[in-house]
Amino acid sequence: MTETTSNMVIKLSNIGRRFPSDPPVNALLNINLKVHFGDWISVTGPSGSGKSTLLNVIGCLDKQTSGDYFFNNTDTMTLTDSQRAGLRSRRIGFVFQSFYLLSHRSVIENVMLGEIYQHTSSRGRLERAKEALNRVDMLKRADFLPTHISGGEQQRVAIARALMGKPDLLLCDEPTGNLDSKSTTMILDLFEKIHASGQTIIMITHEQPVAKRARRRIEMIDGEIM
Amino acid sequence: MTELEKSGITCRDLMKEVLAGLFSRPGRTVLTIMGVVMGIAALVATLGLSQTAGNRIIGRFDELAATEIVITAKSQNTHSNIPVLPWDSPERLLRLNGVVAAGTLSMVAVDNALVRASLVSDPLKQTRFQLSVQAASPGLFSAVRSELHSGRYPDRGNSDRADRVAVIGSNAAIKLGITGVEQLPAIMIGDNLYLVIGILGNVGRQPDLLSSVIIPEGTARKYFNLGSPQSVLIETKIGAASLIAHQSPLALRPDNPSILKIAAPSEPQRVRNAVQSDLNILFLLLGAVSLLVGSIGIANVTLVSVVERTGEIGLRRANGATRLHIALQFLLESGAIGIIGGILGASLGVLIIVGVSFHQNWTAVLDPVVSLTSPLVGGIVGIVSGLYPSIRAAKLEPVDALRSGT
Numbered sequence: 001m002t003e004t005t006s007n008m009v010i011k012l013s014n015i016g017r018r019f020p021s022d023p024p025v026n027a028l029l030n031i032n033l034k035v036h037f038g039d040w041i042s043v044t045g046p047s048g049s050g051k052s053t054l055l056n057v058i059g060c061l062d063k064q065t066s067g068d069y070f071f072n073n074t075d076t077m078t079l080t081d082s083q084r085a086g087l088r089s090r091r092i093g094f095v096f097q098s099f100y101l102l103s104h105r106s107v108i109e110n111v112m113l114g115e116i117y118q119h120t121s122s123r124g125r126l127e128r129a130k131e132a133l134n135r136v137d138m139l140k141r142a143d144f145l146p147t148h149i150s151g152g153e154q155q156r157v158a159i160a161r162a163l164m165g166k167p168d169l170l171l172c173d174e175p176t177g178n179l180d181s182k183s184t185t186m187i188l189d190l191f192e193k194i195h196a197s198g199q200t201i202i203m204i205t206h207e208q209p210v211a212k213r214a215r216r217r218i219e220m221i222d223g224e225i226m
Numbered sequence: 227m228t229e230l231e232k233s234g235i236t237c238r239d240l241m242k243e244v245l246a247g248l249f250s251r252p253g254r255t256v257l258t259i260m261g262v263v264m265g266i267a268a269l270v271a272t273l274g275l276s277q278t279a280g281n282r283i284i285g286r287f288d289e290l291a292a293t294e295i296v297i298t299a300k301s302q303n304t305h306s307n308i309p310v311l312p313w314d315s316p317e318r319l320l321r322l323n324g325v326v327a328a329g330t331l332s333m334v335a336v337d338n339a340l341v342r343a344s345l346v347s348d349p350l351k352q353t354r355f356q357l358s359v360q361a362a363s364p365g366l367f368s369a370v371r372s373e374l375h376s377g378r379y380p381d382r383g384n385s386d387r388a389d390r391v392a393v394i395g396s397n398a399a400i401k402l403g404i405t406g407v408e409q410l411p412a413i414m415i416g417d418n419l420y421l422v423i424g425i426l427g428n429v430g431r432q433p434d435l436l437s438s439v440i441i442p443e444g445t446a447r448k449y450f451n452l453g454s455p456q457s458v459l460i461e462t463k464i465g466a467a468s469l470i471a472h473q474s475p476l477a478l479r480p481d482n483p484s485i486l487k488i489a490a491p492s493e494p495q496r497v498r499n500a501v502q503s504d505l506n507i508l509f510l511l512l513g514a515v516s517l518l519v520g521s522i523g524i525a526n527v528t529l530v531s532v533v534e535r536t537g538e539i540g541l542r543r544a545n546g547a548t549r550l551h552i553a554l555q556f557l558l559e560s561g562a563i564g565i566i567g568g569i570l571g572a573s574l575g576v577l578i579i580v581g582v583s584f585h586q587n588w589t590a591v592l593d594p595v596v597s598l599t600s601p602l603v604g605g606i607v608g609i610v611s612g613l614y615p616s617i618r619a620a621k622l623e624p625v626d627a628l629r630s631g632t
Contacts, residue, residue, distance in 0.1 A: 061544060061624045082548050085233035089546020096628065100541040104250035116243070117546030119234025 008073070009169050009200050010035045010058060015067035017053050017223075027053040028064065029223040037168070040191070040201045042214035050223040051204045052173060058202060059092055059171045060084045072168065089117040093162030097174035099154045101146035107157050108133065108142040114164030132160040136190055152183025156190060163194070170194070172203040176210050188213045233546040240551075244558045251531075255563065258527045262567025262607065263574060265520030266600050269513030270575025274592035276509040278583055281591045293326070294431055295460040295471050296489040297478065309454025310485055311478060313443075316365040318477045319458065324466030329366025330455035331432070334359040334446045339416030341439055343402040355401050358438040359415060361446030367393075369459040371430030375399070377407035377423050384423075385444035393424040395436035415439065418449065431459065467491050517607060520567065524611035528560045532619040539619055540627030553620035557612050564608020565601050572600035 010033070017028040027050045035041060045051050056062035057069065060076060069076045071087060079087065088094075093114070101110045111129040133139040136156040141149055146157065155175060162170055175191075176184040188210060195201055195215075205211050219226045235243075248255050299310035311330065312318065319328040340354035367379045375396055384391050392413060394404065404411045404422060411422045420441065429435050446452040458478070462470045471490035475483030532539070539552055576597055583590035 056625050059544065061628070080232075082232040085543070085546045085548045086231045088544060089233050090231060094541075094544045096541075098537065100537050100628075102246075102250070102538060105246060109246075113541075114545060116239045117233050117235050117542070117551065119232075119236060121236070122238065 007036050008034055009037055009039070009071070011068075011070040012058070013068045013070075015054075015057060015064045015069060017050075017057060017062070018065045027223050028057065031067070031223075031225055033218070033225065035169070035200060035202065037200055038195075038198050040195045040215045041203070041218060042211035042216070043202065043204045043218045043220060044206060044208065044211045045220035046206070048222075049220040051206075051220055053223075054220065055171055055173050055202070055204050058169075059094060060088055085117070090165060091168045093165060093167035093170045095155070095158050095162050095170065095172040095175045097177040099146070099151075099158045099178070101154055101157060101161075103145065103147050105145075106142065107138065107144050107146065107149070110146065110157055111161045111164055114161040118165060129160075129164060132164045133157070135163060135194070136160045150183070151179050152186050155179060155183070155187055159187075159190060159194070163199070168200060170199055170201045172201065174205055175203060176205065176207065184210065233548050233551070235547070235551055240554060240558070243555055244562060247555065247559045248562055254527060254531075258524055258563050259567045259570065261520035261523030262517075262564055262604050263520075263571040265513070265517035265607070266568050266571025266604050267574035267578065268516035268571075269510075269603070270572050270592070270596055270600055271578040272509035272513045273596050274575060274579035274590070275582060277591040277593065278579060278588055282588055292467055292491045293462045293464055294491060295462060295467060295474065297458040297460070297474055298456065298487045298489075300485055300487045311455040311458055313455065315455060315458045315478055316363050319460055319470075319474060320365075322470055322473050322477060324463050324470050326461045326463055327365055327368035328458060328460045329369045330361075330363040330443060330458050331366050332361045332443070332446065332452055332454075332456040334361050334441065334450045334452060336415060336450065341398075341402070342414050343404055343411065355398075357398050357401070358434065359450075360435065360438050360440050361443045361450075361452055362440050363443045363455070366459060369461045370432045370435065371461070372435065373427045373429070375425040375427035377425055379424055380440075380442045385442035388444045388448040389442065390418065390420045390445060390449075391423045391442065392420040393426060393440045394422055395426045395438050395440075396428070397437040398439060399425045413439065415441075517603075521607045521611040524560050524563055524608055525615060528556060528612045528615035529618070531559075532556065532615045535619075536622065536627050536630050539622050540624050540629075543622075543624035543627060549620040552622075553616040556616040556619050557609055560612025560616070561605050561609040564604040564606070564611070566604070567608070568601035568604020571604060572597045575600070 012031050012033040015028055015031040016026065019025040019027060031054060043051050043054060053062065057064050060071070060079075063077070071091065076084065076087070102113070105113070108126070108129050111132055112125050114132075115125055115128070130139055130142065133142055136159050138153060138156050138160060141153060141157075146154055149157070155178075159175075176187050179187060191201060191203070191213065201214075203210075203214060211217055297311065313330075315330055316328040319325050336359045338356070341357040341359070342354045344353055364380065364382050364385065377393070379393060380389070380391055383389075392415075394402065394413070399405070402413060404413075404425065407422055407424060413420050413422055420439075426436060443452070443455070460470060460474065467490050471488045474488060475486045479486055542552060576592065579590050579592055582588075
């Protein structure tokens, strides 16, 4: 296929994810999706539609039970656990609804955490972290503790942490779910800015106004893409 | 993706994460460390105090028990006119290198004669007593390490002249109502008068002498027909007992050494080891129990920490940490708690030993290996305690950890 070339970040073909319960739950059914470098995609859908399961599979946090998933033309099913972890550390950045900032570490230390599992020297890490914080306009809060900044600021720090490793793909799970409208607008403006710099983004949300900011929208119902 | 690089973390980054994890909840970390400190301190202190006390016990044992030999006849019926133990036994034994003092001691057959201190019979008070009468050579008093309450010991002249003199033990003196020798008190053994020239205050060996009347050997031979010495007591130098026990029969009865019975102490080194081994087992058990309590504390706190940090574990997995990285982080955190606890515990244990020894005026004894290996022991305890929680943390699926963590 000519499309599985260098401009494609991920390609999902007939992806299914079945959870072995009684009766078994098909969280994903025949998902076909191609994401190119520079895309900004929003995935919407009601609760239980399979949005988070799709994000987990794309983020190599979970494995599909059927179908093929290629990340940068690499079949992810052939990867060992360590290689999948390596892929997460170098190629994928995660932004979560709950931020997951370590409360006892300063803002800049939290950002540096995004790079430590790349087995790279710490030389220049501080500068890179400052650069990432600067991208999200949080450099002035570098030495603050996460508990001393607002929710919107915490999410900006989490985005800086995700961008720290210069990922091919930024995966965001309800990034504005815990924020007020003003902070939501600020975060979406930030995504616009990041996207404009060429960052590929997949964003899961159940809020239509948030989804509308993406360049491409996907809606899921009962584990299928509509 | 052109290359498939595995996830990894440098040692420096791992140690930074471990330290950050330890100091994230300083209060809890300090309390957990205290558990190990108590355990290690108890272990070091008990081992040190057992060695210190053991040294003390062994010192006393060496001084008294390990330097005493008693020689008697296996049987008094030798069908010979020659006494089994010669009269000059002390002189013969003193020629052996290693003998500090030697003396003979014999029970005198007084035909149930009672001993009294007054010629007047008081109908309201007991004045006659059935006391043991023993005959001793002059050297015996040194051999039994006796101390005089008052007066003097009978000398060679008293024995050679068969003087009617006696030394009485402190208990016998109380019974007889004699408090000192300044007034030249006398006692009657049966109908014979004896001048009391000394009162024993204490004895290191043969405590029955304190309740006895002791007369010179020559006196017993002349007036009570003592046929031969019944026993010879020897005090040796420390460590010489087994050699003297071997040489004594030949020195006393070169013609027939087998007729003598030697009561010698066990080998001092063997007894020392046995005593110390018993003490060490007891105290080691106590220390091990303390350490077990500390390790349960670490395991418990680490387990709680894993539950509390589920979200963090999920984030780390999402950021590229493998199961091994997660396990290593928790394992090193608990190991570090153990090492810090080991260092502080060893220091506290040494302080306890020195403090107790100072208070008791003892010499503090501690094998340096004990205190130097304590951090290692603490580290091992920490790692073993953290093993189960670490495995549990590593087994968490990233999706589940992110879902249940906050």
